[in-house]
Amino acid sequence: MRLFDVAMVLCGAAVASQIRFAYVAEQSFYVAFVAFAAAFSLALFPSFDVYGSPRGRSALGLVREVSLGWLIVQGCALALMFSLHRLDAVSRLWFAYWTAISGGLMIVGRLIIHAIIANMHNAGMSLNHVAIVGCGAHCDSIVEKIDRARYSGFRATVAFNATPASGHINARIPVFEEHEAFVDYVRSHDVHEVWLALPLSQEHTILRFVNAFRDDLVNLRFIPDVRSLALFESGVSRLLDVAAIDLLASPLSRDARLKKEIFDRGFALAALIVLAPLLIGIAIAVKLSSPGPVLFKQRRKGADGRIFTIYKFRSMRLHAQDAGILRQATRNDPRVTGVGAFLRRSSLDELPQFFNVLCGDMSIVGPRPHALEHDDLYQKVVPGYIHRYRIKPGITGWAQVNGFRGETDRIEKMEKRVACDLYYLLNWSFGLDMRIIVTTVFKGLRGTNAY
Incomplete structure (x- = not known):
């Protein structure tokens, strides 16, 4: 993808030159401008998670990240050209064409890749099967989110009701209430992930499942239910290399x-x-x-x-x-x-x-x-x-x-x-x-x- 982005930066500049000048601009300051933008894209795009794993990411999120990253790259390139006193020599119309064309090509390329991966996931290829351990409505909401995001590559296949006395889980997947039967199902049905969608008061249940899958190659993830405590949808911060759940903090990472x-x-x-x-x-x-x-x-x-x-x-x-x-x-x-x-x-x-x-x-x-x-x-x-x-x-x-x-x-x-x-x-x-x-x-x- 890094090579693809650099190629699209160069391609967009060449196409913009053909549109604006009817030839590829060869002046040194145009070449330097494009080179600066290509270098800035390689340096700055990782900061905007442009090259992160596509699993679990929406098409709109990809478009947003690429658009923001490319606009920032162009802004940095403009600032550098301005500091070198070369900005007045650059055609503004060419710059607008170049920015639109290169940005559009990078976005279209990612949308095509996202569509291919989403179709693969919808066809049942390269899926991560997920087992959810939860309580009532929080567990149901996690299942619904997985179902809505079919492009993500996750599929909810089974659930465990940690508090059967407080109500049933209304998920469309098999629901277990017996611990050993659930663990056996996860091991025998090639389940890749176990998500613990539990409130903080269920520490004993969390420890029970951690111990149960300690020797298995299963990804065990904790999605805490803190709705009764948190004002905003809780995020996770790292403080002194320790994960901390944000209950009352800025919801922006x-x-x-x-x-x-x-x-x-x-x-x-x-x-x-x-x-x-x-x-x-x-x-x-x-x-x-x-x-x-x-x-x-x-x-x-x-x-x-x-x-x-x-x-x-x-x-x-x-x-x-x-x-x-x-x-x-x-x-x-x-x-x-x-x-x-x-x-x-x-x-x-x-x-x-x-x-x-x-x-x-x-x-x-x-x-x-x-x-x-x-x-x-x-x-x-x-x-x-x-x-x-x-x-x-x-x-x-x-x-x-x-x-x-x-x-x-x-x-x-x-x-x-x-x-x-x-x-x-x-x-x-x-x-x-x-x-x-x-x-x-x-x-x-x-x-x-x-x-």
Whole structure:
């Protein structure tokens, strides 16, 4: 796959040259640009798990990882060419063709391989047969997940009900309640995996099966049922080389946070370069609209509760404010200037926050940061409010694109906003971030709740 990716980088560049120039570009800086991108792909793709095992991975996940990795590679290559003062000599149209063609070829290649492997699994080839030891609904949910992901190469073949007194397992596979009969079945039917889908209180059952299969070539995996304890779907961290189950921690893994960080910095840098003329124009308009500074600065709470200074274009006239009391903008607020009203409705007043993203204080997508006075108030009355700060706050977010922005004059509005933020934390993916960004672009210029 590494050789395939390098070949697609070269092939995409050649095809883009034929489309743009009607010949293969041979200038030294074009050759260097393509070589840099090929080298960066070999160095960075492993960090995005592009070359991981396809077993258990969805086609959408593969597309997401390759797309993100390739965009980051191209961003690094652009930055390197810029530092060498060769970027102005490169055709932007050629670069766009090259990025689209090479990325498309890499994605199509992986989708073809994924489809071939999925068809093999559906045909019963190269399957890992799984036996599940569980209790009630948790065991049923594991079986259902395996059935839905038939491309994964796993097949649930048998289950063991660890707590028959508390209810039956409704799986479509044979269910045992006698330990020795289950162990004999696993050994005699070529079962490759035994998954222990048990709550932490079932330690004796876990030890019993560990001892039973200690001398067998069976993969024994523990999938703990911690639904009664964990706020988020629990992940596993490694602390001092020891596995730890995260009960109350950021649901985004370290790798996910790293990918998000790389994307955020690259996106913010590109946005500031592209939007520089607009930023200058807005700054002039704000300065002419009323006396005062161009930027509005305010202390906000970031990831893990760290305080930072957020930047916005000033949209209000200078006014006195009582210490410790924050008055939100309301409809027809006399403090808001004419220019400021337009900036707030269109969300253009938020553009300076790309500097916050570039500095590492914010993310492109995430829960919107609130004023410190609001944090002190709502943390006491809105369940789950504090967990918004388990990741970096964002310029836009799931709550904003669903209409929960602007004034929060009723507690119900904040509860709905927090519910959206927690949904985002539980369901984060690169695809969801892209969806929010695209929706923000189309909805940003016609906001109705910000005034």
